[in-house]
Each structure stands twice: as structure tokens, then as C-alpha cells.
Amino acid sequence: xxxxxxxxxxxxxxxxxxxxxxxxxxxxxxxxxxxxxxxxxxxxxxxxxxxxxxxxxxxxxxxxxxxxxxxxxxxxxxxxxxxxxxxxxxxxxxxxxxxxxxxxxxxxxxxxxxxxxxxxxxxxxxxxxxxxxxxxxxxxxxxxxxxxxxxxxxxxxxxxxxxxxxxxxxxxxxxxxxxxxxxxxxxxxxxxxxxxxxxxxxxxxxxxxxxxxxxxxxxxxxxxxxxxxxxxxxxxxxxxxxxxxxxxxxxxxxxxxxxxxxxxxxxxxxxxxxxxxxxxxxxxxxxxxxxxxxxxxxxxxxxxxxxxxxxxxxxxxxxxxxxxxxxxxxxxxxxxxxxxxxxxxxxxxxxxxxxxxxxxxxxxxxxxxxxxxxxxxxxxxxxxxxxxxxxxxxxxxxxxxxxxxxxxxxxxxxxxxxxxxxxxxxxxxxxxxxxxxxxxxxxxxxxxxxxxxxxxxxxxxxxxxxxxxxxxxxxxxxxxxxxxxxxx
Amino acid sequence: xxxxxxxxxxxxxxxxxxxxxxxxxxxxxxxxxxxxxxxxxxxxxxxxxxxxxxxxxxxxxxxxxxxxxxxxxxxxxxxxxxxxxxxxxxxxxxxxxxxxxxxxxxxxxxxxxxxxxxxxxxxxxxxxxxxxxxxxxxxxxxxxxxxxxxxxxxxxxxxxxxxxxxxxxxxxxxxxxxxxxxxxxxxxxxxxxxxxxxxxxxxxxxxxxxxxxxxxxxxxxxxxxxxxxxxxxxxxxxxxxxxxxxxxxxxxxxxxxxxxxxxxxxxxxxxxxxxxxxxxxxxxxxxxxxxxxxxxxxxxxxxxxxxxxxxxxxxxxxxxxxxxxxxxxxxxxxxxxxxxxxxxxxxxxxxxxxxxxxxxxxxxxxxxxxxxxxxxxxxxxxxxxxxxxxxxxxxxxxxxxxxxxxxxxxxxxxxxxxxxxxxxxxxxxxxxxxxxxxxxxxxxxxxxxxxxxxxxxxxxxxxxxxxxxxxxxxxxx
Ligand SMILES: [Zn+2]
Numbered sequence: 001x002x003x004x005x006x007x008x009x010x011x012x013x014x015x016x017x018x019x020x021x022x023x024x025x026x027x028x029x030x031x032x033x034x035x036x037x038x039x040x041x042x043x044x045x046x047x048x049x050x051x052x053x054x055x056x057x058x059x060x061x062x063x064x065x066x067x068x069x070x071x072x073x074x075x076x077x078x079x080x081x082x083x084x085x086x087x088x089x090x091x092x093x094x095x096x097x098x099x100x101x102x103x104x105x106x107x108x109x110x111x112x113x114x115x116x117x118x119x120x121x122x123x124x125x126x127x128x129x130x131x132x133x134x135x136x137x138x139x140x141x142x143x144x145x146x147x148x149x150x151x152x153x154x155x156x157x158x159x160x161x162x163x164x165x166x167x168x169x170x171x172x173x174x175x176x177x178x179x180x181x182x183x184x185x186x187x188x189x190x191x192x193x194x195x196x197x198x199x200x201x202x203x204x205x206x207x208x209x210x211x212x213x214x215x216x217x218x219x220x221x222x223x224x225x226x227x228x229x230x231x232x233x234x235x236x237x238x239x240x241x242x243x244x245x246x247x248x249x250x251x252x253x254x255x256x257x258x259x260x261x262x263x264x265x266x267x268x269x270x271x272x273x274x275x276x277x278x279x280x281x282x283x284x285x286x287x288x289x290x291x292x293x294x295x296x297x298x299x300x301x302x303x304x305x306x307x308x309x310x311x312x313x314x315x316x317x318x319x320x321x322x323x324x325x326x327x328x329x330x331x332x333x334x335x336x337x338x339x340x341x342x343x344x345x346x347x348x349x350x351x352x353x354x355x356x357x358x359x360x361x362x363x364x365x366x367x368x369x370x371x372x373x374x375x376x377x378x379x380x381x382x383x384x385x386x387x388x389x390x391x392x393x394x395x396x397x398x399x400x401x402x403x404x405x406x407x408x409x410x411x412x413x414x415x416x417x418x419x420x421x422x423x424x425x426x427x428x429x430x431x432x433x434x435x436x437x438x439x440x441x442x443x444x445x446x447x448x449x450x451x452x453x454x455x456x457x458x459x460x461x462x463x464x465x466x467x468x469x470x471x472x473x474x475x476x477x478x479x480x481x482x483x484x485x486x487x488x
Numbered sequence: 489x490x491x492x493x494x495x496x497x498x499x500x501x502x503x504x505x506x507x508x509x510x511x512x513x514x515x516x517x518x519x520x521x522x523x524x525x526x527x528x529x530x531x532x533x534x535x536x537x538x539x540x541x542x543x544x545x546x547x548x549x550x551x552x553x554x555x556x557x558x559x560x561x562x563x564x565x566x567x568x569x570x571x572x573x574x575x576x577x578x579x580x581x582x583x584x585x586x587x588x589x590x591x592x593x594x595x596x597x598x599x600x601x602x603x604x605x606x607x608x609x610x611x612x613x614x615x616x617x618x619x620x621x622x623x624x625x626x627x628x629x630x631x632x633x634x635x636x637x638x639x640x641x642x643x644x645x646x647x648x649x650x651x652x653x654x655x656x657x658x659x660x661x662x663x664x665x666x667x668x669x670x671x672x673x674x675x676x677x678x679x680x681x682x683x684x685x686x687x688x689x690x691x692x693x694x695x696x697x698x699x700x701x702x703x704x705x706x707x708x709x710x711x712x713x714x715x716x717x718x719x720x721x722x723x724x725x726x727x728x729x730x731x732x733x734x735x736x737x738x739x740x741x742x743x744x745x746x747x748x749x750x751x752x753x754x755x756x757x758x759x760x761x762x763x764x765x766x767x768x769x770x771x772x773x774x775x776x777x778x779x780x781x782x783x784x785x786x787x788x789x790x791x792x793x794x795x796x797x798x799x800x801x802x803x804x805x806x807x808x809x810x811x812x813x814x815x816x817x818x819x820x821x822x823x824x825x826x827x828x829x830x831x832x833x834x835x836x837x838x839x840x841x842x843x844x845x846x847x848x849x850x851x852x853x854x855x856x857x858x859x860x861x862x863x864x865x866x867x868x869x870x871x872x873x874x875x876x877x878x879x880x881x882x883x884x885x886x887x888x889x890x891x892x893x894x895x896x897x898x899x900x901x902x903x904x905x906x907x908x909x910x911x912x913x914x915x916x917x918x919x920x921x922x923x924x925x926x927x928x929x930x931x932x933x934x935x936x937x938x939x940x941x942x943x944x945x946x947x948x949x950x951x952x953x954x955x956x957x958x959x960x961x962x963x964x965x
Contacts (some may be wrong), residue, residue: 086537099536106530108537207536211764241541241767319764322569325580326534330630341575341628368571368759377761 007032008078009168009485012225013252016073019066026066026076026120030059033078033122037169040488043150046164048083048141050123051090058120065118073228075118080164080173080219083124084131085111086205090121094207095129095139098327098334098352108205109237110174110216117232122170126160129354130324131181131209133157134426137417138356145413146188147486148452152410155185155426158219162189165219167488172229173219178209179312180405180430182217183442187405187455190444190483193219194226194469195430197462198437199244201230202237208323210316211242213434221483223443223473227251230465246463254466255473260294262471265398267302270429275407282446282454283404289480290402290471300398302390307383308432309424313360314367314380315435321364327352359420388436395461400471403429405442405455429457439465441472445481453484494726495691496719497699498654498684499646502661503639504671505617505679506549512616512638513540513583520677524622524631532636534578539765542567546638547590549670550614551771551779553640554591556668556786557661559612561776565590567614567763576619576630584615584641586760590771596644596664597788598656600806607657608645615639634678640670646685646696651715655708658682659810663787667812681706686715687732688722697722698732702739702746714739718746790815798828807836814840817850820857824865831864838881855884855891862891870951876900904951906958909942912950913958916941927963938963 007015007029015029034052041047055078062076086092086104088111093099107115114121128138136159137143144159146152147167154163158175162185165173175182177195186193194217201216208214218229234248266287271280287297329335329348336347353361367376394401406426416423433440438459445456460468475481511518514531531538554561568586591612598605619635621628642661648654662680665671673680687699702718705711722732737746785793787809794805809815818835825831835850839860843853854860863880866872872880872895880894887894895901903909916938917924927934942955 086535092536094536102536104530104535104537106535203537204539205537208765239541240539242539242765318761322571322579322581322759322761325571325573326536326578328573328575328580330575331533331578332535342573344575345573365759368761370757370759373759373761 006036006168008036008171010171011222012074012077012171012220012228013222015077015171016228019076022066026059026062027056029076030055030078030120030122033170036167037122040147040167041169043145043488044147044163044167045142045144046125046154046160046167046169047080047123048093048095048126048139048160049091051121054090055120055122058118062118062120072117072232074114074232076120077172078120078122078170079114080123080125080161080170081111081121082127082158082161082173082175084127084176084207085174086207087111087121087124090124092124092207093141094131095127095141096352096354096357097140098348100140100334102333104205106205109202109239110233111205113232125158125164125173128157128159129357130207130320131157131176131178131214132320132356132360134180134184134423135411135416136160136185137413138354140354143413146410146452147488148190149410149450152412152452153188155188155406155410157181157185158193159185159189161219162186162191162193165189165191165221166486168485171221172225175217175219176206176209177215177217177430177434178213178316179434180427182219183405183430183440183455183457184427186219186442187444187453188410190453190486191219191221192223192226192441192443192472193217194230194441194465195433195439196230196234196465197244197439198434199242200439200463200465201233202235202240202243204237204239208319210319211323212319213312213316215434223441223469223476224252224255226441227255227469227473230469234465244463249466251466251469254470256470257474257477259290259471259474262290262295262400263398264290264295264297265300265394265401266297267300267305267394267401267403269302269305270403272407275404276409276448278446278448279404279407279409279454283402283456286445286456286475286480287402289475289478293474293478298398300394300401302387302394302432304383304386304390305432308387308435309428311380311383311387312431312435313363313424314376315384317360317364318367318377319364321361321368324353324357324361356420384435387432391432391436391438391461399460400464400468401459403457403459405429405457409448409450409452409454433459438462439468441468443472443476443481444483445475447484451484456481491720491723493691494688494723496649496715497646497687497689497696498648498715500644500648500654500657501683501685502642502658503617503681503683504642504665504673506546506638506640506670507672508543508545508549508638510543511636512543512546512614513636516636518637520674520679522633524629525633527633528635532578533632534580540583540763542766542769543638546614547769547771548775548779549638550590550612550640551776552668552783553642553665553670554594554612555776555780555783556664556670557591557594557596557609557612557642559591559594559609561771562588562590562592563771563773564588565769565771567766567769568760569763571759574618575628576621576632576635578619578632578635582616582618583763583766585613589613590769596657596660598653598660599788599791600656600802605653607647610643610645612640612642615641646687651712651719654684654715655712658708658711660787663810663812667784667787675706675708678706682711684711684715684718686718686722688719688726697726698734700732700735700737700746702737703749705739710739710741713744714746717744721746798832800829800832804832804836807840808832811849813849813851817854817857821861821864823861825861825868827864827868830867831861834860834864838878842885853885855881855888859884859891863895866891866895870902870953871895872900872902873948873952875948876902899949901949902951903946903949904954906954909946909950909954909958910962912942912945913938913955913962916945917962924963935959935963
């Protein structure tokens with residue numbers, strides 16, 4: 001990124017180092033972020049809730065810890081938190097009316113980890129309602145604008161987090177990725193985002209959209225920062241029994257800059273007709289760059305990728321229909337007045353959920369209902385297995401797979417809102433990675449004629465985050481993938 | 489109404505709480521009787537973002553239940569989500585097992601049914617309980633203390649034919665569950681409850697009739713009455729040329745009849761699918777074997793052993809083994825005793841009487857079994873009389889002192905001092921010359937009178953055997 005004297009423009013690794021040298025305090029750093037939010041967020045709407053008081057209190061505590069020495073890297077680093085993470089005492093809306101005033105009594109496991117390290121939370125970021133969307137326009141709190149062009153979407157569903165990081169409202173942020181919800185907004189906003197292997201990070205306390213696909217991940221201004229954040233987020237959690245017990249490597253130390261001998265697979269199915277030509281051009285230029293650094297590229301095939309979107313919308317909506325059944329007005333959130341419990345359910349859900357959420361609940365309910373289960377859900381599960389095998393086979397011949405993140409750069413606000421099917425296609429390159437449970441990194445790799453960021457995706461085998469980050473970091477170091485600060 | 493020519497076909501679905509300290513998917517206590525919503529946390533309240541974590545002890549108890557009912561244990565089973573909207577079900581789906589239950593293909597043999605009657609089990613699966621709705625004047629409240637308490641559901645084949653068989657099956661199942669420590673079987677607390685499927689057909693009809701399901705019966709008496717009522721109702725419908733509707737009924741204990749639930753209360757597409765928040769449940773063979781090895785003696789085996797080894801009657805065995813605590817108590821009395829029959833009688837009369845009076849189980853209601861055993865050994869050794877033992881037992885129920893101490897304190901020991909007994913005999917003989925003459929002239933029956941007099945003279949503590957011997961000798965002289 002272009003150098004800036006503003007503290008809020010620093011990367012995490014820069015800020016962490018300078019905080020340790022006492023060049024400035026956490027309070028100053030936090031204030032810089034909060035001031036930036038006050039200045040630009042009315043235009044962006046990246047935040048649903050700005051937690052100024054909490055942030056200042058956390059900053060003071062972090063300053064004390066830094067003074068005492070031996071604080072963790074993330075101590076004092078201001079972060080944005082997607083409003084899908086339960087935060088004790090801080091409202092968690094999921095960008096839905098149904099949870100508008102919901103204040104969880106507990107922290108998500110990753111939030112608790114960040115608190116223990118002394119991170120500072122500047123606020124809860126905007127998103128598509130219950131993470132359902134690819135543009136952050138399906139928010140009960142209004143859409144988030146893309147910092148590079150306010151008439152365009154930030155991407156979704158973690159658009160608020162991506163925009164907040166791109167606009168320097170915070171140094172890093174948390175998102176979730178079910179079908180591309182971290183990688184796509186990262187690409188649209190020109191920042192780094194990683195979706196780790198499914199089960200690498202605990203999902204406890206993250207409001208579920210589709211349990212077998214959801215994964216937690218960070219946004220940052222550099223691959224190194226992504227490594228730093230992921231190092232803290234990853235790891236076993238006794239509260240999430242699907243979370244892996246594998247030891248967590250020190251991802252930052254794995255960033256050696258070396259890609260010599262790396263075999264990069266380029267799936268032919270991912271360079272499709274109808275894709276914005278500049279996107280393909282930018283990704284192909286990066287592949288050349290890798291070759292010049294000692295890597296080799298080869299064409300591979302993922303033959304079942306054309307079924308990924310259909311498969312995803314069955315599996316994800318089926319799980320969502322059950323996950324969202326709990327919002328019934330009985331225990332928390334919105335409650336409409338009613339004569340009996342059936343009416344209470346109906347009225348609360350009618351008013352509480354937005355159109356896209358209702359659409360997906362209905363789709364999922366249908367896919368699971370008696371007589372249709374075999375034709376839809378079971379078949380989708382079989383397709384999912386085929387997609388997973390495609391990747392397994394591909395990784396016999398390459399170390400990582402490189403693809404575009406999205407077929408286009410950020411589209412205009414409202415452009416695809418009325419046509420959900422077209423909207424669903426914007427996740428065409430990311431969805432199969434979730435179905436296979438693999439790690440995928442999104443990083444900027446160029447800009448189109450409108451000065452909009454283009455994203456490149458690096459996919460690796462399960463639990464290969466260390467390698468995926470190293471490959472991304474090497475490109476970043478080469479200077480081929482420069483980030484541009486948005487003019488806001 | 490004419491029931492002749494008809495046959496009932498009955499299958500039972502029993503839901504029983506597993507006796508774990510914490511809930512199935514969270515760390516909350518399962519203790520009964522707490523203030524509403526005291527035993528809750530975000531997980532069992534179905535808050536946004538929470539995830540279930542399986543309680544391994546519940547799995548072990550489910551495996552124990554499966555083995556005790558002759559089931560095959562699935563080495564790998566999965567949990568499913570069962571969807572239905574109900575205010576006491578916090579997630580609006582229940583985590584249960586559907587496609588792959590943990591146990592399959594077992595059976596239970598009914599006791600006391602002539603040649604043995606075998607009831608086959610379809611399946612045993614693990615699931616979480618729901619909360620409880622409390623309806624007040626104009627509002628409804630929900631208590632989630634029970635939400636997430638581990639249950640096993642034990643589903644029988646429709647092998648039962650009468651209400652009496654159904655109750656016998658339930659009693660035997662409950663007894664097995666209590667023996668293996670899987671469940672406390674407390675029906676009044678809802679930890680053992682039952683749904684009944686009933687249909688009626690003409691005897692010898694090849695096909696089953698249309699069944700109705702009666703939900704949530706929580707006493708043996710209600711099960712019996714509900715089946716009787718439902719069988720009667722269905723026969724009446726058939727006799728009148730009507731058709732039985734497939735319905736879900738509720739038992740109304742006030743009016744002693746079943747009535748259909750409103751259809752609105754039951755929308756029936758459960759939309760099962762595999763629970764993505766839990767990995768498959770793997771039960772290694774080694775675990776099954778270690779549970780099998782640790783399995784206590786089951787009621788049927790115990791009953792057979794009591795008949796074979798102790799020569800007790802079927803009735804006595806039934807009483808002694810009905811509750812594991814009673815059987816354990818009985819067995820703890822036995823070491824050193826030769827007269828097992830006396831011990832059995834003692835349990836059935838003295839011990840169960842104080843248990844019934846206090847409403848507590850034998851170990852809490854009565855003195856320690858070992859102490860009562862000591863008391864009975866003293867009777868066998870003629871150190872005390874049976875009556876003295878009863879006196880001591882009554883005292884020990886409250887004092888909780890040892891048998892030895894109690895006998896000593898109450899001076900209940902028999903007097904076996906030959907000189908003292910002889911003196912007492914001599915005194916009685918001297919005081920009753922007329923009776924002595926009568927006895928000697930052939931009225932043998934008077935012997936009892938002399939024994940009584942000697943006993944009376946010695947405050948009831950004389951060794952009766954010695955009194956007999958000495959008296960006989962002196963009277964013969
Ligand atoms: Zn709980």
C-alpha cells in the first residue's frame with residue numbers, strides 16, 4: 001500500500017513493532033481508527049455498531065500490558081469484527097432485524113482468544129443478513145459501499161470487514177466464508193483474505209449459516225498480517241467438536257519468500273467465457289511472475305466444478321433452514337404479538353427476515369422435505385464428494401491451484417439485486433473450495449480500467465495454510481501485486 | 489362391548505433419561521427439581537452461534553443399555569437433526585439419531601409369562617430432551633432445565649398383545665435400566681416415559697390394523713388404562729363399521745380417556761438430515777467389550793440364580809429382585825448365613841416394611857445390610873432369639889448402631905448359663921406340683937406351659953434349647 005503517515009494506515013506487523021518501541025500508544029492508534037471511522041464510515045456504512053467506549057477501554061488495558069512487556073503480537077491492534085460473531089455484552093445483529101437488539105451473554109471462541117491477546121475491537125462490521133449474499137446489499141442496516149468506488153458493492157457477505165480494512169478504518173478484521181464470503185469481498189475491496197481449511201478454526205459463537213461450509217478467517221492489508229491473525233485464530237476448541245486438534249504452525253515464520261520448484265495448477269474450467277478480460281489478464285500475469293520466480297505452471301482439470309453452484313445451494317440452504325429455525329421470537333430477538341405459538345413464529349419470522357434469507361430457508365426446507373430429500377439433498381452430497389475428489393486428484397500433480405476470485409471486479413450497487421441467480425454466479429470460483437473444505441487465499445493482483453481491484457485466489461490441500469500463505473507472501477514481496485489505497 | 493374375536497397389537501416407545509451429571513451436549517447439570525431455567529447455558533438454550541459437544545458418559549450409558557437388552561452396538565453412528573417447531577425445543581430441531589441408531593436388533597424376555605415371551609426391539613437411539621412448557625392464566629412460560637438432558641429412546645416391535653403384557657414389559661425394562669445404572673426410571677419426574685402404538689385386528693387377520701399413537705404416558709397405571717381404553721374405542725369403531733384413523737392421541741388422566749391432539753400441534757415432516765455440527769460417533773470394540781465386562785448381573789439372571797441357588801419361590805424372587813437396591817441389600821446380608829430363607833423373609837417383612845413406611849430405598853431406610861446379617865447370624869448361633877433380633881432391628885433403624893452394640897445395650901443376649909436355667913426350672917417345678925403331676929400322668933401338652941413359665945422367670949432371655957433340655961430332664965426325674 002502507498003505509504004501514509006496516518007497510524008490507522010499501518011499494517012499489523014508494522015504497528016505491532018512500533019507499539020513495542022513505544023513510538024505511539026494503543027490509545028493513539030485506536031483513536032486514529034475511530035476518527036477514520038467517524039470521517040469515512042457515513043459514506044461506506046462498513047460498520048453496524050462502532051464500539052468506541054469498549055475500544056478505548058481495551059486500548060488502555062493493552063497499553064498497560066505493552067508497558068509491562070511480553071504482550072502478544074495482536075495486543076493493541078484495532079480490529080473490525082463481522083457482526084456474525086457473538087461478543088459478550090456487545091450487540092450481535094447478523095445484519096438482521098430479527099436480531100437487531102440481541103446482546104449475547106458469551107464470546108465466540110475466537111473473540112475470547114483475541115481478547116486474551118489484548119486486541120482492540122473498534123466495532124461490528126456490516127454483512128449480508130445471516131451471511132447470505134455476495135454483495136453486502138442484503139443487510140437490514142443498508143448496503144456497504146466499495147471504498148474504491150462508492151457506487152459499487154463491497155462484495156459479500158463479509159463486505160463490511162473488507163471495506164473497513166481497505167478504507168483503513170481498522171488494521172485487520174474478521175469475516176466468515178461459506179461460499180466465498182471472505183475471498184470475494186477481499187477481491188472487490190483490494191485486500192487480503194483467507195478462508196482456512198474447514199475445521200482449522202473454531203466456529204463456536206459464530207452465528208451459523210451453513211455449518212458444514214462456514215469457516216472463520218481474517219482480512220488484512222498484507223499476507224503477513226493474514227498469517228499473524230490466522231496464527232491466533234486457528235487451533236483446537238473443546239467447544240467445537242468439528243474443530244481440528246492438529247497443532248497450529250507459526251504461519252508468520254513460514255513466510256520464507258521461496259517458491260522455487262512450486263507446481264502451480266491452473267484449472268481450465270476456471271477461465272470461462274463471459275469473464276471480464278482484465279481479470280483473466282491480471283491473473284495470468286501473476287502466473288508469469290511466479291514462473292519468473294522459479295515456479296512452474298500446468299493446466300489441470302476440475303471436471304465437476306460446473307455442478308458446484310447447484311450443489312452449494314442445496315447443501316447450504318438445507319443446513320441454513322435448520323440453523324435459522326431457532327429465530328422464533330420465543331427466547332431472544334424480535335417478537336411479534338400473537339395468539340399462539342404458531343402465529344408467533346409466523347409473524348416474527350415474516351417481519352424479522354429479509355427476502356434473501358426467506359428465499360434460502362424455503363429452498364432448504366424444500367430440499368429436505370419428504371419425497372425430495374433423495375433427489376436434492378442426497379444427490380448434492382454425492383456431487384460434493386465428486387468435487388472433493390476432483391481436488392484430491394488435482395493435488396497429485398500440483399502444490400497449489402491459482403484461479404481468479406471472481407469473474408468480474410466489483411459490480412454496481414443494485415445491479416444484481418433483482419436477479420438472485422446472476423448474483424449467485426459471482427461466487428462461481430470460490431464455492432467449490434468450501435464444498436471441498438480447502439484453504440483459499442484471496443489477494444489483490446491488479447486493477448481494471450476503472451481502477452477497481454482484481455483478486456487472485458490461491459487454493460491448497462487441506463491444512464496447507466502455511467504453504468498457501470507463503471506463496472501469496474512471495475508474490476507480495478516481489479512487488480508484482482501492489483495495493484492501492486482508495487481515494488476517499 | 490364384545491371384545492371376543494379381536495386382538496390388540498401394541499408397540500412401545502420408551503424415552504428414558506440417562507443418569508449423567510451433565511447434559512448431552514453441554515456442561516449444565518441434569519439435577520431435577522431446580523428453579524426454572526437454573527440449569528441452562530447458551531448451548532442448551534439454542535443461542536445463536538452455539539455448538540453441541542457430545543457427552544461421552546451418555547454414550548457409555550447408551551451402550552450399556554444396548555448390551556443389557558441384547559442389541560448390536562453400531563461401531564459408527566451419526567446424529568441427525570429432526571425439525572419441528574415447538575416453543576420448548578430451543579433450536580426448533582432436536583439432535584437425535586435416525587438412520588443409524590447406536591443399538592439395533594435386541595430383545596427383552598418378559599418374566600412370569602408362562603413359557604417365556606420375547607419382545608423384540610427395533611432400535612435404541614440417543615437424543616436430547618426438550619424443555620417444558622408451563623401454561624398459566626393468559627401466558628405460557630418455558631423451563632429449559634430439561635432441555636438437552638440425555639435420553640435414549642427404546643422402540644419395541646409390535647410384539648405385545650395386552651395391556652398387562654405392555655406393563656410387564658415396561659416394568660422389566662425399567663428394572664434393567666435401573667440395574668445397569670443407566671436411568672433412575674423415575675416416572676413421576678418424567679425420566680421414564682412412554683408412547684404407545686395401539687392397533688386392533690380380528691384374531692388371525694394377516695395384517696395389522698391402523699394404529700394410533702398415545703403420547704407421553706408417565707405411569708404404569710396410565711399405560712394400562714390408556715391401552716384398555718384405546719383398544720375398546722377402536723373395537724367400537726370397527727364394530728360400527730367405521731375406520732380407525734391414524735392419529736396421535738393424548739391420555740387425559742382426569743377423564744380417563746384418550747383424545748386426539750390438534751393437528752396444528754403436530755406437523756409431521758421432520759426433515760431429518762445428518763447433524764453437521766457433530767462428527768460421526770465412533771464406538772470402538774474395546775469400549776463395547778469393557779462395558780460388557782463391567783455389566784452387573786441383570787434381573788433375569790439374578791431371578792434364575794435365586795431360584796436355583798437359594799431355593800426361593802418365584803414370588804419371593806420377584807419381590808427381592810424387583811429393585812436392585814433390595815436385591816443388593818439382600819445379598820449383602822448373606823455372608824456367613826446358612827439360613828438364606830430366613831434372610832429372604834427378613835427382607836420381605838422387616839426391611840421392606842421400614843422402606844415402605846419411610847418411602848426410602850432399603851439402604852437408606854434400614855440399618856446397614858451387613859449389620860442386619862450379623863443380627864441374623866446371632867439368631868442362627870442362638871445367641872439371641874428371633875424376637876430379640878426384631879427388637880434390635882427396630883432400635884438400629886434409628887440409632888444406626890452396630891448389631892453387637894445394640895444387643896449388648898438392650899441386654900438381648902440369651903442366657904445359656906446352665907446353673908441359672910436349672911435353678912429357674914427347679915423353681916417352676918416346685919411352685920406347680922399339681923401341673924407337674926398332671927404332666928407326669930401323660931398330659932404332654934403342658935410342657936409348653938413350663939417352658940413359658942421358665943422364660944417368664946428369666947425375662948425371656950433364656951436359651952430356649954437349653955430350657956427344653958433341662959426341663960425335660962427334670963420333669964422326667
Ligand atoms: Zn447447557
